Amino acid sequence: MLLGAGAGALTVLLASCTPESTDPKPTRSPEPTVTPTPVGEVPAAAAFLRTEWATDPFALGSRSVTPVGATPVDRETLGTALVSRVFFAGEATDPDRPGTVSGGILSGQRAADEVIDVAEAGERVAVIGAGIAGAIAAGRLGDAELDVSVIEARDRAGGRLVTHMDDDWPVPPQAGAWILGSDDTELASRMGVLGVGTVGLGDATARGADGEIDVPTGDILQQAVADTETLPDDVSLRAALDEAGVQGSPELEEFLAALSAFTGVDPETASSWFPPRMPESPLDAVVSDVAPLVETPLGDLDVTYASPVTGVVYDDRGVSLRLATGEALTFDRVIVTVPLGVLQSDAIEFDPPLPFEKRSAIAALEMGAAESVWLRFDEPFWTTEAGVWHVVGPVGPEPTPSPTPTPTPSPTPGAEGDVDTTIRTWINLLPATGEPILVGLVGGPAARAIAELGDDDLLTLASESLSPFTGA
Ligand SMILES: Cc1cc2nc3c(=O)[nH]c(=O)nc-3n(C[C@H](O)[C@H](O)[C@H](O)COP(=O)(O)OP(=O)(O)OC[C@H]3O[C@@H](n4cnc5c(N)ncnc54)[C@H](O)[C@@H]3O)c2cc1C
Known part of the structure; x- marks a missing residue:
């Protein structure tokens, strides 16, 4: 059953973000076609912005991922209601599109419908969290004439959907999706x-220290993952490649880096099933404020900001919420939409404690890591019109011994104990927006x-990572 689910989804799940390959039998170590690139300098950025989701207390990571041993059933278990009073939504509860905005929307719709099925007219329902899942759920409950209150820890709605509106940035940076x-x-x-x-990002290109090469595809990984269907147990993506006898070529490591960048997974722990x-x-990329996605469904519903929920006390008659502000509020039902990272941190105490199945589902799933670095330049220093860039192989100066983590790239990406910190995936907004x-x-x-x-080390790392794209 599990094997079938994993393998059947393969072609979709590992569909490349790079041009599609028509070759069903990939070769394992393709020889890159090299076109030399003139080398120049990466100038200092005129504006810089970085995300820090790993330490954000109301996310504690970027997006949920499925590690070895976890399955979509864990997400369904996470989304199961308790005594028809405490309901769960959020991207991590969606078995089909976890870790995405679409998954958040689907989960909010599902949880709201579950409440509507059992609630009587006029009941008081709280929604914890005003991200996309909470906003969608709250809007649907409001449309069903329930008395909805949204309680949000931050001083804004949107959660992991957030745009940095600032005059410094002609195209506003997106910190989340x-x-x-x-x-x-x-x-x-x-x-x-x-x-x-939104704008279309157009073509992708790939470069190494010696110039342009073919854009890496996911064919090798896809074949290795397909082969795990015959294994008795789930293994990680990295172990699937090892099983297939595939050595970590620079192209493959770049593809894995892009997969991590676009999904938050760690190939060492991510499930191959x-x-x-x-x-x-x-x-496509969003180039304006994403706020309408959450503000529209929230409409004029009652939203309380800057009020982290710290306790959920429930029985089969209702729910009482404790807030960090010291307040306690009672409701007929509640939908919890906080991220998996928050549930894993025990920042919210449930009384009675969550049942074993739900706690084991929370423990089985993983909060992935994904961060972005936004750089605005006065002038473009690059000439390619490609909207998606891939950096392949070692770039920048030879690594020198330094304390870990090091801002210089690892000489052997993917080797055990090493972390290749080269920023290998870049979005070039110049062709689509006219802004460098x-x-x-x-x-x-x-x-x-x-x-x-x-910040300084990160900017140095960004410049080194971009070096293959400098040119006349
Ligand atoms: C860097 C990055 C890039 C991404 N890129 C994409 C992408 O390109 N495409 C895509 O589809 N998805 C992407 N995602 C994932 C996407 O952003 C999320 O899947 C989606 O926004 C999750 O919505 P949610 O409502 O489930 O959770 P959240 O948006 O996290 O909402 C949960 C809400 O709960 C609040 N909260 C937390 N703790 C408490 C508490 N104790 N009390 C009250 N409120 C609390 C939070 O503040 C938050 O507002 C990306 C995510 C990140 C971080």
Whole structure:
């Protein structure tokens, strides 16, 4: 059953964000075609912004991922209601689109419908969290004439959907979700209706220290993952490659880095039976404020900001919430939409404690790491018109011994004990927006490592990572 689920989903889950390959039998170590690139300098950025989701107390990570041993059933268990009083939503509870905005929307709709099925007219229902899942759930409950209160820890709505509105940035940086694959049709049309602007990112290109090479594809990984169908147990993506006898070529390591950047997974721990889903090419990017996605469903509902929930006391007659502000509020029912990272941290005490199955589902799933670095330049220093860039192989100066984590790239990416911190995936917003803005995307172990770097070291790392793209 599990094997079938994993393997059947393969072609979709590992669909590359790079041009599609028509070759069903990939070769294992393709020889890159090299076109030399003139080398120049990466100038200092005129504006810089970085995300820090790993330490954000109301996220504690970027997006939920499925490690070895966990299955979509864990997500269903996480989403199961307790005594028809405490309901659960949020991207981590969605078995089909976990870790995405679409998963958040689907989970909010599901949880709201579960409440509507059992609630009587006029009941008081609390929604904990005003991210996309909470906003969608609250809007639906409001439409069903229930008395809805949303309680949010931050001083804003949106959660992991957030735009940095600032005059310094002609295209506003997105700290959370902002890339849409061609399979995100529902979300794209929702954005269209709400006036959230998107642009197409166009082609992808790949470069190493010696110049342009073919864009790495996921074919080798996809084949290795398919082969795990015959194994008695789930193994990690890295172990699947080892099983297949595939050595970590620079192209493969770059593909894994892009997979981590776009999904938050760590190849060393990610399940090969339930592999992550890459956004499908061609990619679109959001270039305006994402706020309407949550503000519209919230409408004029009652939202209390800056009020972290610290306790949920429940029985089969109702629910009482304790807030960090010291207040206690009672409701007929509640929908909990906080991220998996928050549930794993025990920041919210449940009384009675969550049942064993739910606690084991929370423990089985993993909060992935993904961070981004936004750089605005006065002038472009690059000439390529490609919207998605991949950095392959070692770049920058030869690594020198330094304390870990190091801002210099590892000479043997993927080797045990090493963390390759090179920022290998970049979005070039110049062709689509006319603004010389580059966005570096990092995921998995690299994201955890760069989260430890100070701003100066991160900027040095970004410049080194971009060196293959300098040119006349
Ligand atoms: C860097 C990054 C890039 C991403 N890129 C993409 C992408 O390109 N495409 C995509 O589809 N998805 C992407 N995602 C994932 C996407 O952002 C999330 O899956 C989605 O926004 C999750 O919505 P949610 O409502 O489940 O959770 P959240 O948005 O996290 O909402 C939960 C809410 O609960 C609140 N909360 C937490 N603790 C408490 C508490 N104790 N009391 C009260 N409130 C609390 C939080 O403040 C938050 O507002 C990305 C995420 C990150 C971090």
